[in-house]
Structures are given as C-alpha cells and as structure tokens.
Amino acid sequence: IPQIFMHVLNPKHESEDHLEAVGHICSLKDAFGYENPSEIANLISAEKFEAALAIHLYKGGRLLQGSRIPFGIIFGGTDINEDVKHEEKHRVMGAVLEEARFAVAFTEKMKELAAAEWEAIVVKIFYWIPQDTENLRLFLLICGLRRVKDPLYLVDVFSEWHRREPHIHLVIIGPAVSWGFFLLVLIYVYSHRFILEIPQDDLHAAAKRCFAVVNSSISEGMSAAILEAMDLDVPVLARNIPGNAAIIQHKVTGLLFTDPQEFVQLSKSLMNDPTLEREIVTKAKVYVKKHHSWDCEREAYQNLVLRLQCSVDQ
The missing domain is CATH 3.40.50.2000 (Glycogen Phosphorylase B;)
Structure with missing residues (x-):
C-alpha cells in the first residue's frame, strides 16, 4: 500500500x-x-x-x-x-x-x-438566522468571499424585495477567502447583520431550515453547496453558468436564472407552487444519488x- x-x-x-x-x-x-x-x-x-x-x-x-x-x-x-x-x-x-x-x-x-x-x-461570512416566523422565507447563499463567487450579485434586488416583503431574507454564509473583498462585502451588506462563520454541521442545519439554497457565482467547477442542498431536499436557485447548468436541469432538478430580476421571478413562482417545489426536490435527490453517489x-x-x-x- x-x-x-x-x-x-x-x-x-x-x-x-x-x-x-x-x-x-x-x-x-x-x-x-x-x-x-x-x-x-x-x-x-x-x-x-x-x-x-x-x-x-x-x-x-x-x-x-x-x-x-x-x-x-x-x-x-x-x-x-x-x-x-x-x-x-x-x-x-x-x-x-x-x-x-x-x-x-x-x-x-x-x-x-x-x-x-x-x-x-x-x-468559504457571516450568518444570521432570523427568529422563526410562520411565513419566513430564508434564502441561503453559501460561498467563500471572493469575486468569482459574486456574493453581492443579488443583494440589491433582495434589499428591495425585503422592504416590500419583510419575511424574505438573504443569508450569506462562508469564509473570508480574500480579506480585502471580505471588507468590501461586510461594508456593503452591513444592514443585513451577517455574523460569524459556522461549523459544517450547523451549516447543514441552516440549510434544512432555509427555503432555498442560492448560487450566484460568475463561474463554477462543481458546487458542493448545490449538491449538498439537493441531497438535503432543499430547492436550488443558481445562476445560469456552464458549471451550474451541468448539474441542474432547469425546472426539473432546480431553477437557473440569468439576472437578479429573473431570480426574484423564479423564486416567487417556486413559493407559490408547492407542487413544483416537491417535484424539483424529489428529482434533485434522485439525480444526486445516481450521479454523485x-x-x-x-x-x-x-x-x-x-x-x-x-x-x-x-
């Protein structure tokens, strides 16, 4: 050996x-x-x-x-x-x-x-889980804080959406891979109260509590966060880039968006269609078991x- x-x-x-x-x-x-x-x-x-x-x-x-x-x-x-x-x-x-x-x-x-x-x-900044409310909709973005992961891509549209519908929250979890970029992100999203890095077990617990896992990267090889969400029976909304499209079939195993506005549109569709949510979660689970055993x-x-x-x- x-x-x-x-x-x-x-x-x-x-x-x-x-x-x-x-x-x-x-x-x-x-x-x-x-x-x-x-x-x-x-x-x-x-x-x-x-x-x-x-x-x-x-x-x-x-x-x-x-x-x-x-x-x-x-x-x-x-x-x-x-x-x-x-x-x-x-x-x-x-x-x-x-x-x-x-x-x-x-x-x-x-x-x-x-x-x-x-x-x-x-x-690999911070995470904040709001108190449980009956209508809470928590979107979880898991990524290392670096430019290629583009964690600020959806912040503006989420801020506007949250002002209209306060039960909508975006939570960003991940490590400060680049401290310069981390400080930029921290300043930009300060009002969202993101706090502290968390262990993997707690991350999985947070994922199970969220409505959907989000990926907004500029490029990806294969996102472990996406595959883990699929395995945890959590819907995935991901930016339509080759790396994400390679593992997500739109409206079958997840949802792919091309811009922030389409992200909101698809998210609302998913929230208003429990049948679609169940179908996506079920088929995503099958996909992960078959192709990523x-x-x-x-x-x-x-x-x-x-x-x-x-x-x-x-």
Whole structure:
C-alpha cells in the first residue's frame, strides 16, 4: 500500500476518507504553504511519499512539476474557468497535465473544456438566522468571499424585495477567502447583520431550515453547496453558468436564472407552487444519488490510486 501525499487547498478533503478506507496512508498539505516545486520535492523525499494527488490544476498541480513520484490531478473549477485566461498559468497547467498520470473532471462539460484547451488530454461570512416566523422565507447563499463567487450579485434586488416583503431574507454564509473583498462585502451588506462563520454541521442545519439554497457565482467547477442542498431536499436557485447548468436541469432538478430580476421571478413562482417545489426536490435527490453517489465516488478514487500504485511497482 503506497503512502499517498495529497496536495490540497483545504485542511480536510473527502478523498482522504475514500483512500484511508482501503488502507492507504494519507498526508494532506495546504498548497498555500509552499512556494515552489523544490519545496514539495524536499517534502516528498523527507516523508518518503510514493504517490500524490493534487486538487486544482494550477494552485496544486504546479508544485508537483518535475515530481519523482507518480501523481494525478483533480480539476477545481477556477483552473478551467478562470486560470486558462492567463497565458503563463495556461502554459503551466498544460505542462502539469503532460506529467500527470490522470486528471479528474467533475462533469462532462469540464472535461470538454479541458480537452479544448489542451488537445493532448483527449482523456468559504457571516450568518444570521432570523427568529422563526410562520411565513419566513430564508434564502441561503453559501460561498467563500471572493469575486468569482459574486456574493453581492443579488443583494440589491433582495434589499428591495425585503422592504416590500419583510419575511424574505438573504443569508450569506462562508469564509473570508480574500480579506480585502471580505471588507468590501461586510461594508456593503452591513444592514443585513451577517455574523460569524459556522461549523459544517450547523451549516447543514441552516440549510434544512432555509427555503432555498442560492448560487450566484460568475463561474463554477462543481458546487458542493448545490449538491449538498439537493441531497438535503432543499430547492436550488443558481445562476445560469456552464458549471451550474451541468448539474441542474432547469425546472426539473432546480431553477437557473440569468439576472437578479429573473431570480426574484423564479423564486416567487417556486413559493407559490408547492407542487413544483416537491417535484424539483424529489428529482434533485434522485439525480444526486445516481450521479454523485458516495459509494461510486469512493470506488472511482480507489481505482485511480491503484493506477498510481501500479506506477510505483513498475
């Protein structure tokens, strides 16, 4: 059983559970803690890692360039949607893909985008929960505070809607990924009284209490918040961008909006049509179980690591 070095952006990742379940020894490292491949090379040598997984083609993958151990890449979303627009990042990511033994794309669309860029691979501010009221309608936006997540996109239209209908609330939950942008958001939405980051279990509890989960990102790879909402039987309203459209079928497994005004229109339709709400929730649950099964994902990652193990043995 090879010792797996997982190069990740968060202190914990579900892939670790998948791999440790079959006996692999995993060590997770934050990509932001390292500056160049030589630091990673020294880490690999000191810890005697035998294989690696990098999450995010640029942020994680670039540090594995020239690695002496076999490695695989898991696309993050920002890499395919945003980093490809920067010439140097594009070049680096292409080089990483050439060295990687495999790359994991969350959706067929993401795979197509990657293949179009590199022909060679045709292979986290605050939260406030109002007191319970009979007619409360709570919309929950879960995201890291950074520009690509566009957390202010719906604030103006929500403010106007809330003035007319005080039982309507927008709650934004997530970490301050960029402190400069976080301060901008905090100043902008100060009157909404958003407070404190919360643990995942409490986040799930908040999601269960809300009317719908909202995604207003400019770009996405695959939104975990959307998939978790589907699994928790909570309707999803998401901005109509490729990453969201890849996992949401409009008016079947969720609702897709193109602008703030359409968001309000669709939200009101959902609130006034309990049958539509039930149908969306039911079909979304089926979709998640079929296409994002924990067991299937576990097996897939285990099989991918077996490829790395075979490379080690060779």
